[in-house]
Structure formats: structure tokens, C-alpha cells
Amino acid sequence: MASPVNQVGSNRVLDRNGPITDGWERLADDETVKPGAAVLVSFQRLKNEHNALFAEAAAVGVEVGGDVNLDELEPFLPRLGLIVVRFAFMRDGRPFSVGRLLRERFHYTRDLRAVGDFIPDQILFLLRCGFNSFEAGPDFSVDALKHGVAAYTVWYQRGVERNVTIAERRLGKENLGQESA
Amino acid sequence: MYIYDDFDHTIAKQRVAEFRDQVNRRIKGELTEEQFRPLRLMNGLYLQLHAYMLRIAVPYGTLSAAQMRKLAHIARVYDRGYGHFTTRQNIQYNWIKLEQVPDLMAELATVQLHGNQTSGNCVRNVTADHFSGVIDGEIEDPRIVSEAIRQWSTFHPEFSWLPRKFKIAVTGAEKDRAAVQWHDIGLHIVRDDAGEVGYAVYVGGGMGRIPVLATKVRGFLPKRELLSYLEAILRVYNRYGRRDNIHKARIKILVRDLGPEEFIRQVEEEWEASRHSGVNLPPEEEIRIARYFEPPAYEKIAVPVAAFEDAKKANRAFAQWISTNVHPHKTPGYAIVTISLKPIGGIPGDASAEQMEAVASLAERFSLAEIRVSHIQNLVLPHVRQADLFAVWQELGKIGFANANAGLVTDIIACPGLDYCSLANARSIPVAQRISERFADLDRQHKIGALQIKISGCINACGHHHAGHIGILGVDKAGQEFYQLTLGGAGDETASTGQLIGPGFSSDGIVDAVEKVIDAYLDLRQPNETFISAYRRVGPAPFKEKLYGVSR
Ligand code: SF4
Numbered sequence A: 001m002a003s004p005v006n007q008v009g010s011n012r013v014l015d016r017n018g019p020i021t022d023g024w025e026r027l028a029d030d031e032t033v034k035p036g037a038a039v040l041v042s043f044q045r046l047k048n049e050h051n052a053l054f055a056e057a058a059a060v061g062v063e064v065g066g067d068v069n070l071d072e073l074e075p076f077l078p079r080l081g082l083i084v085v086r087f088a089f090m091r092d093g094r095p096f097s098v099g100r101l102l103r104e105r106f107h108y109t110r111d112l113r114a115v116g117d118f119i120p121d122q123i124l125f126l127l128r129c130g131f132n133s134f135e136a137g138p139d140f141s142v143d144a145l146k147h148g149v150a151a152y153t154v155w156y157q158r159g160v161e162r163n164v165t166i167a168e169r170r171l172g173k174e175n176l177g178q179e180s181a
Numbered sequence B: 001m002y003i004y005d006d007f008d009h010t011i012a013k014q015r016v017a018e019f020r021d022q023v024n025r026r027i028k029g030e031l032t033e034e035q036f037r038p039l040r041l042m043n044g045l046y047l048q049l050h051a052y053m054l055r056i057a058v059p060y061g062t063l064s065a066a067q068m069r070k071l072a073h074i075a076r077v078y079d080r081g082y083g084h085f086t087t088r089q090n091i092q093y094n095w096i097k098l099e100q101v102p103d104l105m106a107e108l109a110t111v112q113l114h115g116n117q118t119s120g121n122c123v124r125n126v127t128a129d130h131f132s133g134v135i136d137g138e139i140e141d142p143r144i145v146s147e148a149i150r151q152w153s154t155f156h157p158e159f160s161w162l163p164r165k166f167k168i169a170v171t172g173a174e175k176d177r178a179a180v181q182w183h184d185i186g187l188h189i190v191r192d193d194a195g196e197v198g199y200a201v202y203v204g205g206g207m208g209r210i211p212v213l214a215t216k217v218r219g220f221l222p223k224r225e226l227l228s229y230l231e232a233i234l235r236v237y238n239r240y241g242r243r244d245n246i247h248k249a250r251i252k253i254l255v256r257d258l259g260p261e262e263f264i265r266q267v268e269e270e271w272e273a274s275r276h277s278g279v280n281l282p283p284e285e286e287i288r289i290a291r292y293f294e295p296p297a298y299e300k301i302a303v304p305v306a307a308f309e310d311a312k313k314a315n316r317a318f319a320q321w322i323s324t325n326v327h328p329h330k331t332p333g334y335a336i337v338t339i340s341l342k343p344i345g346g347i348p349g350d351a352s353a354e355q356m357e358a359v360a361s362l363a364e365r366f367s368l369a370e371i372r373v374s375h376i377q378n379l380v381l382p383h384v385r386q387a388d389l390f391a392v393w394q395e396l397g398k399i400g401f402a403n404a405n406a407g408l409v410t411d412i413i414a415c416p417g418l419d420y421c422s423l424a425n426a427r428s429i430p431v432a433q434r435i436s437e438r439f440a441d442l443d444r445q446h447k448i449g450a451l452q453i454k455i456s457g458c459i460n461a462c463g464h465h466h467a468g469h470i471g472i473l474g475v476d477k478a479g480q481e482f483y484q485l486t487l488g489g490a491g492d493e494t495a496s497t498g499q500l501i502g503p504g505f506s507s508d509g510i511v512d513a514v515e516k517v518i519d520a521y522l523d524l525r526q527p528n529e530t531f532i533s534a535y536r537r538v539g540p541a542p543f544k545e546k547l548y549g550v551s552r
Helices: A043-056 A070-079 A094-104 A120-128 A142-149 A166-170 B006-028 B033-041 B065-078 B098-109 B142-153 B223-240 B251-258 B260-274 B283-291 B306-314 B316-325 B353-366 B386-398 B429-438 B442-448 B509-524 B531-538 B541-548
Strands: A012-015 A038-042 A059-065 A080-087 A111-116 A133-136 B045-047 B052-057 B062-064 B082-085 B090-096 B168-171 B185-191 B197-203 B215-222 B326-328 B334-339 B350-352 B370-373 B379-385 B453-456 B470-477 B480-487
Touching: A038 A043, A038 A080, A043 A059, A043 A070, A059 A070, A070 A080, A070 A094, A080 A094, A094 A111, A094 A120, A094 B223, A120 A142, A142 B006, A166 B006, A166 B283, B006 B033, B006 B098, B033 B045, B052 B098, B062 B065, B065 B082, B065 B090, B065 B098, B065 B353, B065 B370, B082 B353, B090 B098, B142 B168, B142 B185, B142 B223, B142 B283, B185 B223, B197 B223, B215 B223, B215 B260, B223 B251, B223 B260, B223 B283, B251 B260, B306 B316, B306 B386, B316 B326, B316 B334, B316 B386, B316 B442, B334 B386, B350 B353, B353 B370, B353 B379, B353 B386, B379 B386, B429 B453, B429 B509, B442 B509, B470 B509, B480 B509, B509 B531, B509 B541, B531 B541
Parallel strands: A038 A059, A059 A080, A080 A111, A111 A133, B168 B185, B453 B470
Antiparallel strands: A012 A133, B045 B052, B052 B090, B062 B370, B082 B090, B082 B350, B185 B197, B197 B215, B326 B334, B334 B379, B370 B379, B470 B480
């Protein structure tokens, strides 16, 4: 049975502030779409059945790995409401690049979510690479998450959120980041 | 020297607070060791055979006297009274207690020191020529761009979880003292035909079990565009570098698997798409950083300096030390002093708290309070007046650091090896000590001349044996420590990989083998020919014959 993502197993969905309610249902490749549902499918299924999916579901999301071919994903981007990027293991660094590319190069603006074995200490980096929600296991500490996202207040680099970099602050260009967003 | 502003200090303090929290969570069991491991590594903390080891960065090899005093203090309070300078311009402490690390880090942060990214699969402490800013013929002080790279790579949102460690080195003069071709990215500061300053960019060098010299991916990259180009390289690597096999995860393997042309094509394509995304440093920021590296106010000194010339004539031991350990400074009347951390029979790179403090005092009195750390595991006083050299030499003698052997056969690089390292196959330090004792006679060392011996305790090659004129690699042979010998490696602008000369040697036999190689060289060399030049002229055959008795 398909069920909302935030109840799959004991996983839950969070944003930078903690758990959120979330209506997406993750479908196995052989599960049928309940009309009007927001469904999360594999990239393979999206490629095979995109016409039917976009026709039947209220919203379509896709789950990809860090090895996703973004050129293949590009044609679907305008109609996707959610992209989930899976960490194959905790130290899988590819999702960081995928997130940044989706936001900066492909101008994807809707929900971008990480799933897998990442830890709260990585969330700030993920946020800075364009992710805005996270699907995590029951051991994932909300306290640590809140601590982690507040760990740093200034950065040397520009992130996807178009923060003002330290170099720009040094020049007194406090608004440059936002203006060029 | 670069001085932190409020922003740099904020980042440093927030890092300490973050790590304090992580250590607490680990101690309380909220983080598993598997989860904690990459976090502690990115703060330079390793779990070794007997205790935690902490690696602290000396960014691009420049230290102030105050920083050196702090390192001495750390050695005394948190360790067993000494520290170990490494081949990557870091210092390591071998007897650290986990629960004390946050306080230790907080102390370091007060003097702009840290263990950030000295380990882990991230961009490591950027290294640079240890003679930066004081050597003649430099196009630009490489520490300027190194500081820019330090800032850019610190907690980079996208490139903190790479397939494997990533090392960047920069050199600014024609002579390469930073071994740039042995790094994941090597930058050689050059001028184009129009006189504009930029970089020759090398990618994919590295040691380990597959030694590879870097590929030159660009002959000239304009200075202003460096950071966006680095991001393009790192993005290609982060996305496509192998993560399934730790031994194939370095960027050198990606370059090899794609082929240099295809790798370059992908980097250039990525760069074209991203070079205008606001990653490059604003020109004002580069100017701001450069100001910290402007030459200090040197005195105007008439040369020759009579007192110095007289002392050389009067004291043979002093003259010997000058010939190996003192380099010409770009400013008349000044000199660059190499402090050899290679006393006969000592542990390469080790310094006690007292020795560090004495060096700090010497720097304050004689070197504008500045010290350098070289990748040859030595220290450098970069701004010494020639008139002060004799006093400096005498003071160094009092702490056992007046060894007149910089660049000679006993100036050995050795990794920690089996005495400390859990990955080791064999001991490195005792081999270095025994070679050093065998060649203790200083006249003999000077007669042999320039020669680099480099020793690694396993194939990971932390002792850079591939780049040693004579390289020694510890291997395990049926439970016995065994040593392979390679000849002809080099780490400079003529970089080359040492070649295995033949069957290995026992722990007892390796020192004799080194001596035979050197005897063979002395027999065949032409006037003024260094070991490496002679080896390149004659090849391995005469050395094989001397070692194994048969010519093939
Ligand atoms: S070369 Fe091997 S033994 Fe030596 S420090 Fe590196 S990993 Fe340890």
C-alpha cells in the first residue's frame, strides 16, 4: 500500500526547523496511482510512464541517485513538484553537486529533498546546496538538526541561497547576494 | 602574515563550538563512531594505534612566533611535550585525549590555528613554497592565492564530501619547492606573453599505490578566474570520481579513466557553464589579502657584510652550515635559514616544547617574528640579517637544531610508520634513524652532496618515497618488515617517479643497501654531478650491479 512519505517505515520528513507534515506518497514501480494523489516515483518509472503519471496524479515527484543524468531529467523539471536525491551512504557527496546544479543551472524551484544516511551535521551544507526538506530515520535528532543549522552565521562561499559572502561583506556590499538572486 | 578579521574569527569560533557539540554527542553516544569518524577527521583527529592523533594545519607553511609558542604550549599541556612536523606543512600530536580536544581547539583558535580539513575527504590544508615571498625570481607570493584558497575551501557547501582527500599546492618561482606535480591540483604561478599573471594548472598528481605525475590541464589560467576553475574541476570530480573503491577514488584515477583529453573537455565544459556564477574573488578582496603579504620593512644593508664573511672564514663548522642551511634572500644583506629537524639519530620532524619555544624566541629576535614549515619536515627563519647568522647558528646549536645537513643524505623524510600508524606494514622512523647514524660524519655528507631519502611505512606513501632520489617503502613479507628500494624519484620542477631497483631488503639489510647505492654513485659521478643527475645519466644498471652483484 502506498502511504505518505512521512509514515513510510518510521521515516519522517523535516525541514530546517524540524518535522513537517507531508502529503507525498512513495509508489513502488508496480503500484497504481490513486487519482488525485501526490506521488513519488522512481526515475525509471517517470521515464516510462510520464504521460499517464502527469495525467492521473495531482502532483508528481521523482527520486534519483547521486549519479543522475541531469540532462535526462531536464525535460520533466517544469512539471515536477518534488525531487528526492538519495544518499547511497553517509559520505556520498554527489547529492551536494546535484542539488546545486538543479537550482543554479536548471533553475528548478520546487521541493528538493534529501533521503538516506546523512546526519544532522550535514544539513547546513545541504541547505546551502539548495535542499529544503529531508527524509530521515527515527534516530535523526531534531535537536542536533536545530543546533547544526545554526552552527554558522557567515560563509566564505556563496551558496544556492545567494547569501552575501564574507568577501562581499568586507566590501560593505551587504545586499549583493540578495540582489543577484 | 595574514591577520584574521572579525569574519575569520567568527568562523573559527563557530567551528570550535560545533566540534565541542559533536564530541559531546559522541561521548554521550548520540553519534555512532561511524557517524563521528568523518566529523572528527575533518577536524584533524585520527584514532591511531595507541591514542588519538591531532593534526593541526600550518596554512601554506607560515607561522608567527606567537603561533609557535602556542604549539609548544599544546605539546606541553595536552601531549607528552613534543610535536611532529609533517610533510604537508602540518604539525601532529600523537597522544591526545578526545575529551580535551575542544578546549585545545579553542586555545588554537585564539592564534588563528585549527585542525580544519587536515584530514577527511575534503580539500586539505593548502601548501606552498616554504620560501614564499623571500626568494628571488618569484612572480608572485603564492601565499596570497593560498589564503584565498584556504577561505574558499573552508567548509565548502558542495565539496566537503569528496570521493577522497584533495590536496592543493602552489608555487610562485620557477624552481618548484612545493612539489605541485604530485598534488591533486598543483598551481604554478606564471606570466603569459602579455605579462599578465596567472596559473599553469596541473591536475591528478598523487602518490599512494599508483604514483602519478599530474597532467597539465591549462598552460595559463587568468588569476581572476581561479576559483571558478577550481570549482569546475572539483565538481567534475565530486560527481564522477569513484566512490566504490578507496584505492581508486583519487582524482588521478578519474583523469586516467576518462583520459586527459576527455577530463579536460569535461572541466572546460563545466567551467563555461559556471564561470560567471559569482564564485571568483572580487578584485578588491584579492588586493586586501595581498596587502598582508607585502614585504616587511627591511633595513638597507651594504653587502658584503664583513662580520658574516669573516665568521665564515674563521669557523669551518659555521661555513659548512651556511653552505647547506642558508639560502640567498631577495633582499641584500638578508638570508633564509633552514632549521634542520633532522639531528643524527633523531626522529625526522620532531620538536619538543622547549625547542619550539626557543625557535619562537629566535624568530622574534632575528626573523621579524616569522617562521616557515617546509614539506621536508624542517623549519625556516625567512628574514635573518646576514650579520645575525652566526648568533642564530650558535643559538640553534644550544637546542640541537644546528645540523648542517639541509638537503643532504641525513635530511630524511619519514612517515610515522609502524611506531604510530595503524595502516603501516613496517617501521619508518627507526630506518631513518639508522641511516642517519650510518652517515653521521658531516664531511662525508657534504662530499655526497644533495640527496633526498624518503621513507614510507606502507604503500600509502605519506613519506613520499616515490619522489625520493632514494625511496624506501616498507612492506610486509610473511610477517616480517621488509623494505623496497626505489631510485630516481624527484619532487621538484623536474618531477619523476622513482623506479623499483630490485628485490627488497630486510630491516638489517636496508641501511647497507642505501650505502651501496651511494658508494656506486660516488664511484661513477662526474665533477659537480648530483646523485639525481648521475642517476638520470647512467640509469639503474650500475646501482643494480652494486646491490645484487650481477649485471643484467
Ligand atoms: S605511509 Fe602508511 S605507514 Fe606511513 S603514515 Fe602513511 S599510512 Fe601510515
